[in-house]
Amino acid sequence: MNKRTKQKFAFFFFRLFSIIIVGILIAILGFIAVNGIKVINWEFLSSMPKEGMTEGGIFPAIVGTCYLIIGSMIFAVPLGVMAAIYTVEYAGNGKFVRFIRMMTNNLASIPSIVFGLFGMALFVKGLNFGDSIIAGSLTLGLLALPLIIRTSEEALKAVPESYRTGSYALGATKLQTIRKVVFPCALPNILTGIILSISRVSGETAPILFTVAAYFLPSLPDSIFSQAMALPYHLYVLATSGTDIEASRPMAYGTALVLVVIVLFFNLTATLLRQKLSKNMKNK
Amino acid sequence: MIVTKNINFYYGDFQALKNITMSMDANTVTAFIGPSGCGKSTFLRLFNRMNDLIDGTRLEGECLIKGKNIYDKSINIDALRKDIGMVFQKPNPFPKSVFENVAYGLRVNGIKDKKFIADKVEETLKAAALFEEVKDKLHKSAFELSGGQQQRLCIARALAVEPSILLMDEPASALDPISTAKIEELIHELKKKYTIVIVTHNMQQAARVSDKTGFFMLGELIEYSDTKKMFLNPDKETTQNYITGRFG
Ligand SMILES: Nc1ncnc2c1ncn2[C@@H]1O[C@H](COP(=O)(O)OP(=O)(O)O)[C@@H](O)[C@H]1O
Ligand SMILES: [Mg+2]
Numbered sequence: 235m236n237k238r239t240k241q242k243f244a245f246f247f248f249r250l251f252s253i254i255i256v257g258i259l260i261a262i263l264g265f266i267a268v269n270g271i272k273v274i275n276w277e278f279l280s281s282m283p284k285e286g287m288t289e290g291g292i293f294p295a296i297v298g299t300c301y302l303i304i305g306s307m308i309f310a311v312p313l314g315v316m317a318a319i320y321t322v323e324y325a326g327n328g329k330f331v332r333f334i335r336m337m338t339n340n341l342a343s344i345p346s347i348v349f350g351l352f353g354m355a356l357f358v359k360g361l362n363f364g365d366s367i368i369a370g371s372l373t374l375g376l377l378a379l380p381l382i383i384r385t386s387e388e389a390l391k392a393v394p395e396s397y398r399t400g401s402y403a404l405g406a407t408k409l410q411t412i413r414k415v416v417f418p419c420a421l422p423n424i425l426t427g428i429i430l431s432i433s434r435v436s437g438e439t440a441p442i443l444f445t446v447a448a449y450f451l452p453s454l455p456d457s458i459f460s461q462a463m464a465l466p467y468h469l470y471v472l473a474t475s476g477t478d479i480e481a482s483r484p485m486a487y488g489t490a491l492v493l494v495v496i497v498l499f500f501n502l503t504a505t506l507l508r509q510k511l512s513k514n515m516k517n518k
Numbered sequence: 519m520i521v522t523k524n525i526n527f528y529y530g531d532f533q534a535l536k537n538i539t540m541s542m543d544a545n546t547v548t549a550f551i552g553p554s555g556c557g558k559s560t561f562l563r564l565f566n567r568m569n570d571l572i573d574g575t576r577l578e579g580e581c582l583i584k585g586k587n588i589y590d591k592s593i594n595i596d597a598l599r600k601d602i603g604m605v606f607q608k609p610n611p612f613p614k615s616v617f618e619n620v621a622y623g624l625r626v627n628g629i630k631d632k633k634f635i636a637d638k639v640e641e642t643l644k645a646a647a648l649f650e651e652v653k654d655k656l657h658k659s660a661f662e663l664s665g666g667q668q669q670r671l672c673i674a675r676a677l678a679v680e681p682s683i684l685l686m687d688e689p690a691s692a693l694d695p696i697s698t699a700k701i702e703e704l705i706h707e708l709k710k711k712y713t714i715v716i717v718t719h720n721m722q723q724a725a726r727v728s729d730k731t732g733f734f735m736l737g738e739l740i741e742y743s744d745t746k747k748m749f750l751n752p753d754k755e756t757t758q759n760y761i762t763g764r765f766g
Contacts, residue, residue: 403604404603406623
């Protein structure tokens with residue numbers, strides 16, 4: 235075999251594998267879409283589960299997931315972004331910062347069920363919040379924190395040093411420089427990181443299992459100390475422990491479809507936002 | 519205007535400036551020339567304390583501006599930098615509009631009056647010979663300007679906070695000949711109002727724009743005199759060799 239044939243051969247396989255991977259992805263999505271779309275209608279999205287979850291809708295789970303997203307981000311975004319600003323802009327590159335960085339990286343690789351357990355010990359029991367939206371939000375926030383810190387750090391580091399020196403040379407203080415030049419410039423990438431962490435948080439089951447998620451609630455949560463239903467856990471319940479699993483199977487696929495659409499929506503938004511905002515940020 | 523006495527400057531263990539004593543007059547253009555790596559930028563950055571931003575540096579000696587030691591503890595660094603503008607080698611406008619770039623220095627120095635800011639932006643863009651070219655795109659991104667326009671924008675940005683001294687570190691080295699000529703013309707104009715210190719790699723440029731020239735080598739000030747004398751009849755042989763292009 236000569237060089238050219240070898241190359242053709244190799245490229246053929248590379249292409250084949252990529253096609254297979256895309257194919258698998260499409261198969262998964264297609265499977266969920268085909269099975270899920272049958273039950274999707276306005277009633278499914280807007281009403282409570284009925285008849286032991288074999289009828290009705292998933293409205294409380296959608297609401298619960300929204301609450302958890304908002305709650306976890308209220309906690310994780312300011313904390314994560316401020317931590318990133320501290321490590322990148324203030325703390326230099328000493329031992330302490332390297333230690334913090336190592337810890338955040340480790341934190342990011344801890345299995346989410348461990349976060350769940352920790353959240354239960356600290357928020358549910360320790361702080362006595364009970365199974366509640368606040369305990370679940372804080373646990374999910376902890377899970378999102380390393381991701382937000384890391385993407386924010388990268389975003390800040392990507393801001394050219396010449397912007398900072400340019401600002402200092404005009405008599406700006408460090409804080410002004412960060413607020414008016416560095417942060418706005420890093421914002422598109424920070425936002426992208428936040429949105430990706432939302433998509434991560436909205437799909438997690440393990441951290442909410444022991445901290446907030448309810449099997450079934452007859453009414454919507456009325457305070458941050460109430461339990462809530464949530465899409466990923468609801469899916470788990472429908473698929474494994476409903477009153478009549480066969481009968482609630484279509485509901486499970488519908489729930490999965492809603493969840494996947496939410497996650498994809500966030501990912502897509504992140505991509506579009508990054509493209510749109512970073513266009514204005516690049517010099518020739 | 520600027521006086522340095524026995525300046526030694528170190529990056530860690532490396533001594534970048536050796537015993538430099540020099541004085542620069544008001545309303546003149548002083549050029550620093552010399553082979554690259556000889557410490558011109560380092561020396562220039564002393565005057566607005568930009569070297570403070572680099573870790574592990576150390577300074578010996580005195581640097582007086584308008585009679586005050588700017589390394590004295592009582593000096594407010596932000597106020598010092600406001601009074602001593604700096605233009606960098608590579609144009610570095612902020613990712614903001616043309617208008618906001620010029621207004622930036624005013625805003626960070628606490629000026630809020632909209633009318634004042636608008637007038638000042640126009641005035642400094644005119645002073646930087648840029649207004650005619652950008653008056654229709656004041657609110658467009660500064661990145662839409664050409665490299666030469668961006669550099670004049672950076673000059674305007676520095677002028678907006680009314681400095682008395684303007685430091686320029688090879689301001690035209692990244693630009694084409696036409697933009698370079700515009701910057702040089704501008705320097706002629708600006709020296710009526712400002713004290714200018716310019717680092718340049720380009721000998722002809724030093725000859726064209728400056729009144730006095732300092733020749734640096736390996737961290738030392740080899741020779742410092744009127745530009746005319748420097749280029750026609752330098753005292754030292756090294757200077758002669760450098761100027762006639764035998765090395766560097
Ligand atoms: N941030 C820095 N850290 C360490 N060494 C530096 C730094 N900046 C410059 N130097 C060194 O100091 C010397 C003078 O540099 P510089 O002032 O930039 O020279 P010039 O502007 O004349 O080309 C060079 O040898 C350079 O390597
Ligand atoms: Mg230099």
